[in-house]
Amino acid sequence: MYNELKEAEKVEKKDCVSEAEKTLIILSYTVSDEKKETYKVELSNGAVLDLTAEEFFENSMYDTDRPLSFSFEDLIYKIYSKRAFYEGVRFVLFSKKTVSQVRKHLSELGYDEDCICFAVDYLKEEGYLDDFAYAKKFIKKATDSRVVSCRMIICELK
Secondary structure (H helix, E strand, O other), X not given: OHXXXXXXXXXXXXXXXXXXXXXXXXXXXXXXXXXXXXXXXXXXXXXEEEEEHHHHHHOOOOOOOOEOOOOHHHHHHHHHHHHHHHHHHHHHOOOOOOHHHHHHHHHHOOOOHHHHHHHHHHHHHOOOOOHHHHHHXXXXXXXXXXXXXXXXXXXXXX
């Protein structure tokens, strides 16, 4: 997902770019799907973004012809970091997961390391991830339901 816009990001990284060309402006936007509330936003660097309604309004993408106060890279990082967090919440919502399981899941979805770190840190802050609590619950469940060795528990938790 995050990697989808890496090509568009290269547009901004020209060697000899004037300040006027570096300024990011929203050229236009359209509602691409009213049922899902998604918006298609065209930016002055040539990138076209598909955003949810929340992302669209949170980043003031409705204000066309006004220079944005942040770079394209910052915008993409902000959007995809938040998407990674929401995907992490969906992943851990119904069953506890470890940090490494969440990292692997987000990596398989194509998020880069920066977005994954943001999402994991935020999930920890919000109480969705706690490896110690996961291990404690796993050990209790394993020892209550059957006879298991310490070595087997250690192997399972790795």
